[in-house]
Amino acid sequence: MDLTDTVAVVTGASSGIGEATAKALAREGCSVVLVARREDRLERIADEIESDRTLVIPTDVTDEDEVTAMVEETREVFGCLDILVNNAGVLRVDPVAEADMADFREQVEVNLLGAMNTTHAALPVMLESEHADIVTVSSVNARHPAKEGSAYTATKYGVNGFCRSLRKEMADEQVRVTIVMPGPVDSEMRDWENWEGRALEPTDVAESIAFAVSRPEHVEIPEITVSTTDKLR
Template sequence: MTRTLEGRHAVVTGAGSGIGRACAERLAEAGCHVTLIGRHIGRLEESSDRIGLEAAFVAPADVTDPDALAAAIEAGRDRFGPIDILINNAGTATSAPFLKTSADDLRAMLALNLEAPAEAARLVLPGMLTRRWGRIVNVASTAGLKGYPYVSAYVAAKHGLVGLTRAVALEVAAKGVTVNAVCPGFTDTELVARSVEAITGKTGRTGDEARAALAASNPQGRLITPDEVAQTIVWLCGDGASGVNGVAVPVAGGEL
């Protein structure tokens, strides 16, 4: 990885593990200073240790709390200066049949997977537009491009995030800012680990059988790695992708 983003300041939400941690590490390798946002300070500190204290700043916050999110972003701005890159990665999924998915369940999925990314974008876009350079990458999912059973609230939220990406991208297209989404398939993260636990608990399958069932959705017959998603994100942030705007890039081995 060459230092194609030297001196840029990136904010990564959900940076304590999985795709967020891999993304923060890859952005730092590309030359960024990185503000790490998430709920679990211990995990954020682990990410910071892996990156190095000079390049990383820990700003714990629950992204669904607008005041906490704003304070974390402002703290990062105080530490590293104007924000050039925003990676909206924080998210999770809850699983239930649609008829057992309550209105509160739906609101919770929308708050984390759609409203929080929108709020973060509102906080960083004005500066990007003033400087006429910026990159926003929303970590959606293949669930933002197709349907999956038993995760209807999550699917709805991620479809909304892809739609938000496309709409905002058109508004800023002539102003030096790009807005894109990446849509990973089943990825080897804690989210998939929880899905494996749910499958084994409900079906009696072994853990290996449950993982194989999830990997089967990928024509390559495997789970995606967090680093594959991270490298796609770093590419979208670089000058080589300056003409890529408003797209939702599947990282799913040909699933879509």
């Protein structure tokens, strides 16, 4: 499917998978809205994309008012919203007994509630499009829990459940719902001490996202697992 003239919002776009995804979608012809808290990083990435069809909107996905304003600004500037990539996330690795509950809370608010906030705000606008995609970046930890990553793993189980239920709600609508579950990625979030193999590059995951949203309208890819040839330990 030709993505020219479509509009994509990418959260967590200031680095890693989000940055790579924004660039990949821009190459496919999308107008791209870069969303994250670090405005300076977003501006740099927008400059690197070298397109007048990028929009930087600094947003904290845990703040419902900011998310609503971001969606409204996207609609005002571009007139629609066709692709939402929920990618914002944080990772804190600690044994449960030693963990700071503030770290647990932050992961739930960003990883899970952040995806819920953006989806809730964007969906009414996306339902006005002839065709739309919601892609949420989860993790292989939702299938293979990692040691000392209990809160992060819990949020990814939650993300998967939210998306699977949403997909059923969208069964009679023109909105496809895709979960992308990468293994460890060489990015700011890579912090698994027990991972000894080669990590994915952010572009590996971004290309999978671009592939999913560019399928013909009658094709939906519910879930994608992306891993290197080094097996999970």
